Amino acid sequence: MRRVVVIGATGHTGSYLVPRLVQAGHEVIAVSRAERQPHQERPEWQAVQRVTADRRAEDAAGTFGERIAALRPDAVIDMICFTPDSARQLVEALRPTRPLLVHCGSIWVHGPARRVPLTEDEPRTPYGDYGIGKAAIEELLHRETLAGGVPSIVLHPGHISGPGRRAINPAGNMDAEVWRRLAVGEPLPLPAFGMGILNHVHADDVAQAFQLALTRPAAVGSSFHVVAEQAMTSRGLATGVAAWFGRTPELEYVDWPEFEERAGKEHADVSREHIERGIAASIGKARAVLGYAPRYTSLEAMHGSLLWMVAHNQADVGGQPF
Structure with missing residues (x-):
């Protein structure tokens, strides 16, 4: 069992992920702005510790990373990091204890495709603030891992869908x-x-990939596409x-x-x-290393x-x- 902090826990994917983690026996701390409840009311949420935090405001104040580190996690799943500065603050706060950090990226780190299906190591030409930002975060996290700091895994979902x-x-x-x-x-x-x-990809399949990443040491330092077959x-x-x-x-x-x-x-x-x-992203690497097996077609x-x-x-x- 691990003590897992989920940042953005009541969002769409988090609503599927948190119950999965509880069922797997993890101690789960759900961090959110408390502006909404999970869209699925599941009994597993009764076993979850809830923490209210406004990440944007606390990042601006330079306090968010320390707040997460103070929760003493064995692993952190970050669903809502969108800028390199936000990622840097979190990594610096976690560095003394080095919990596993699993980051939610995006297949938009790729620009226009030259070959399909796209693999994770395909040359990239990201554009737009979102894609460029996610690519920069991924690079920052992998540098940190290679330097012996906070170990990280980056998952790149497609167009997340489902109820x-x-x-x-x-x-x-x-x-x-x-x-x-x-x-x-x-x-x-x-x-x-x-x-x-x-x-497209169903939110529960994305949640499946995050759950698997917690138990796959071979995945550390790598990125994976998480989409439908x-x-x-x-x-x-x-x-x-x-x-x-x-x-x-x-x-x-x-x-x-x-x-x-x-x-x-x-x-x-x-x-x-x-x-x-x-x-059109390949899931071959996620299947081989994570054991990812999407249940839903696009x-x-x-x-x-x-x-x-x-x-x-x-x-x-x-x-x-x-």
Whole structure:
């Protein structure tokens, strides 16, 4: 049994991860801003110590890392670190006791793909504040490990989906209208001939990978992709979603200017970000070293999200059963 501190414990993935850790016999300390409860009420949460902390404010004050170190963890799982400075503060505070640090990265540390499936050591050209920041954090943590400091493992999830979270839709954005069009059989415009690649993963599969990382010494100092077995194209996802409603989708393949006109600039910009990356990530390394075995396909992860979205009035499927 380990004393495990989970930072960002009541978020989407944390809501699956914390019960898993309790079931595995770990002593769990859940750190969050206490602004929301876990989206799944599970009895395991009764065995969890809850700590309230505003990471952004405490990072600014230079106190967050020391607060985590004072909890005397054997391992720290960090789900919500987004800047190198935040990672540096945590590492410096943990260095005297050197607990295992498992960091949540992102497959967006890769830029546009040159070869697929992408492996973890593929040359990278990250762009955007999020991808560049996550890549810099990963580099910082691996340098720390190589120097004999805090041992770390970095996990790179794809588009995290499943109940409790809105999913990236088949058009590669968050436009709720896409779901309705596929459900009722209306035409759906897709850019790039519908061949944009999306790599979803169910939150419980991400939680599985974090749980496994705690017990795999060979993983220390390495990074791992955590996604579904296969990525899918936009047209493949759209076809799968329409099939839930007993339909064949009416897809219209349009150029980017027309897509922006019909979807709106905000949604089109998000689609372009996803499609230009075109990430289909390999899980071969995670399977071999961590023993990672995703239970859900990309489409199944998306299905869980849509069920949850409809139940919480965040998506309209025209009253169609599925």
